Amino acid sequence: MPAFIQISDTHIVEKGRLVCGASDTNAALRNAVASINWRRPSLGKIDCAIVTGDLTDNGTAEEYAHFSEIMAELNLPWIAIPGNHDNREEMRTAFGSQDWMPDAGPIQWLRDFGPFAVLGLDTLLAEAHHGELSESGFTFIDTMLTDLAGKPLIVATHHPWLHCGIPEMDADNLRNGAIMMELLEQYPGDVRMMSGHVHRAVTGKVGNILCQIAPSTGHSVHRDQRENAKHALTLEAGAVTLYMWQEGSQSGLISDILPLTTFAEPVPFQ
Ligand SMILES: [Fe+2]
Ligand SMILES: [Fe+2]
Known part of the structure; x- marks a missing residue:
């Protein structure tokens, strides 16, 4: 059955650098690649990886070269959309x-x-942290929704429309997402959104649309709901998300978050 792995917010920097002086995102992606390669034999057929933006931290040629170098070790083809830290x-x-x-x-x-399709959209707005879908993006999604004629669909964006409950992130989300959701609500088939940007695994529904936000391979955005909490990153364990189609009485898409840790051989249940 078709499947892919979502990789998000890798924030690659030049060799030897750390994001915010603390997060070794380069080592985190190397670890993610090794972890995915290690798990592959037990996961069945995986078609590709989809990288949902913020491939790099500063969008420089050096950072993209470094991203390519690390991803060359991944035993999967990959496709990507940009995030606010990228340079188109x-x-x-x-x-x-x-x-x-x-x-x-x-x-x-x-x-x-x-049995399903993924529509990758570009929400990068130069010099901004928040995202916007461009006019040509709306034309593209409009055309694709017509062509797909109800086929189960995942719309992939870097910026989510779903509010995650962290005020700084919700202020920097997909600002014109409401218009896109209106389009998706009219789609005659099953449709969900898959995003990044928040560096946390957050799921919720907006109207009838299931919206999933992916964890990062590296640092997370700290969830601290106390008043006056500082907006910060944390070095929680990174993760990627497996999406797979299943047939049968519950035919459809499921997702499974795979933490990027190593662990002992599985122990058979007795
Ligand atoms: Fe990010
Ligand atoms: Fe982002």
């Missing part, structure tokens, strides 16, 4: 030879997995 043109230059990369405009694509 540097990303296009770095990955221009990939079949999913458009020659110009937003980095958006459709990947058909057979």
Whole structure:
């Protein structure tokens, strides 16, 4: 059955650097790649990895080269959309030879997995932390929703529309997400959103749409609901998310968060 692994918010920096002087995102992605490769034999067929933005921390050519170098070890092809920490043109230059990369405009694509499809959208707005879907993004999604004619669909964006309950992140979400949700609400098939940006595994419904936000391979955004809490990163264990289609009486998509830790061989139940 078709399946993919969502990797998000890898925030790669130049070799030897740490994000905020504390988070070794380069080591975290190397660990993620090793962990996915190690788990692969037990996961069945995986078609690809989908990277939902913030591939790099500063969007430089050096950082994209370093991202490529680490991802070359992954035993899976991968496709990506940009996040607010990316630079669209540097990303296009770095990955221009990939079949999913458009020659110009937003980095958006459709990947058909057979029983379902993933629509990757570009919500990067230069110089901003929050996201917006461009006019051509709306045209693209409109066309694709018509063409897909009700096929089960995941809409992938870096910026989520779902509020996660961390005020600083909710202020920097997909600002025109409400218009997109209206379009999705009219879709005749099963549709869900899959995003990144928050560096936490958060799930909720907006209207009828299931919205899933992915953990990062590296640091998390700290959840501290106390008043006057400082907006901060934490070095919680990173994770990736497995999405797989299952057939049978509950035919459809399921997801499973895979922590990027190592553990002993499974112990058979007695
Ligand atoms: Fe991020
Ligand atoms: Fe982000």
